[in-house]
Amino acid sequence: MLMKLTRYSALLLLFFCVSPRNLSASTEELTIAVAANFQYAFEEIKESFQSQTGIRIKEIIGSSGKLFVQIENGAPFDVFISADMDYPQALRDKGLTYGEPKVYAYGALVLWTVKKMNLSKGLALLADPSVNKIAIASPEIAPYGRQAVRVLEYEKIYEQVKHKLVYAQSVAQVNQFIFSQAADMGLTAKSSVFAPSLKGQGTWIEVDKDIYEPIAQGAVILKHASANNGREAQKFLDFIFSKDGRAVLEKYGYALPI
Numbered sequence: 001m002l003m004k005l006t007r008y009s010a011l012l013l014l015f016f017c018v019s020p021r022n023l024s025a026s027t028e029e030l031t032i033a034v035a036a037n038f039q040y041a042f043e044e045i046k047e048s049f050q051s052q053t054g055i056r057i058k059e060i061i062g063s064s065g066k067l068f069v070q071i072e073n074g075a076p077f078d079v080f081i082s083a084d085m086d087y088p089q090a091l092r093d094k095g096l097t098y099g100e101p102k103v104y105a106y107g108a109l110v111l112w113t114v115k116k117m118n119l120s121k122g123l124a125l126l127a128d129p130s131v132n133k134i135a136i137a138s139p140e141i142a143p144y145g146r147q148a149v150r151v152l153e154y155e156k157i158y159e160q161v162k163h164k165l166v167y168a169q170s171v172a173q174v175n176q177f178i179f180s181q182a183a184d185m186g187l188t189a190k191s192s193v194f195a196p197s198l199k200g201q202g203t204w205i206e207v208d209k210d211i212y213e214p215i216a217q218g219a220v221i222l223k224h225a226s227a228n229n230g231r232e233a234q235k236f237l238d239f240i241f242s243k244d245g246r247a248v249l250e251k252y253g254y255a256l257p258i
Helices: 002-017 020-027 036-053 064-072 086-093 119-127 143-154 158-164 171-179 190-194 230-240 243-251
Strands: 029-035 056-062 079-081 097-107 109-113 134-137 165-168 185-189 203-206 215-222
Touching: 029 036, 029 064, 029 230, 036 056, 036 171, 036 190, 036 230, 036 243, 056 064, 064 079, 064 086, 079 086, 079 230, 086 097, 086 215, 097 230, 109 119, 109 143, 109 190, 119 143, 119 158, 119 203, 134 143, 134 171, 143 158, 143 185, 143 215, 158 165, 165 171, 171 185, 171 190, 185 190, 215 230, 230 243
Parallel strands: 029 056, 029 079, 134 165, 134 185
Antiparallel strands: 079 215, 097 215, 109 185, 109 203
8 A cells, every 4th residue: 555655646746846848838828919000910920930839829909009008007918019119118118028129110001992982192182072081090099090190290181181080999990990981091001901801902002101200110028928938928029030020021011120
């Protein structure tokens, strides 16, 4: 009986001495907060990363501003992929990140419609009586929304069209408004028109980059990761900046940092 108990105890001890890190190939998972404009490129990056590393990813998609608030309030995210640098830097200033945020891409704005409308007039078309509703992301929480307002002000048509503006909670919702024709057209992220589900739908023109601030998009590892799975978070961040990651970014119309 004593021998049986001893053998059982030894097996039990061996089980509990197995390090969680040794089981990481089957249990590793990252939770990543992803700005809505980046979700299409992110899906490809995610699939490639998971395939190459075996590390699973759970993404939370939303406007950068809403994700920022969630992180401030303790949401257990490992990496934040923002649509600007302001939100990641603010988290850094609050001591909620591991390391400095880095610019991974520069986004661009497009004017997009799925209705039969002639975009040859450019942004001036927004003031035309034939256009009743224009979708943009909320400038209060979405960097692309802030730059959309800047574009309208630069073109001196904001006062003419502000009553037409339909504010969305994120770039993803802007795209829904455009695609469903709840809005006649909208100012959205260029990456959207390269998404497999949206590519070739309607017509779009790129907004002149000289009339709005460069949309420098930042990524940062969060403090939650440094206490739990910092190594895996760093692997993912490195992957975005790798040759494979940068190829996906270019495919979706992003300009790359040097």
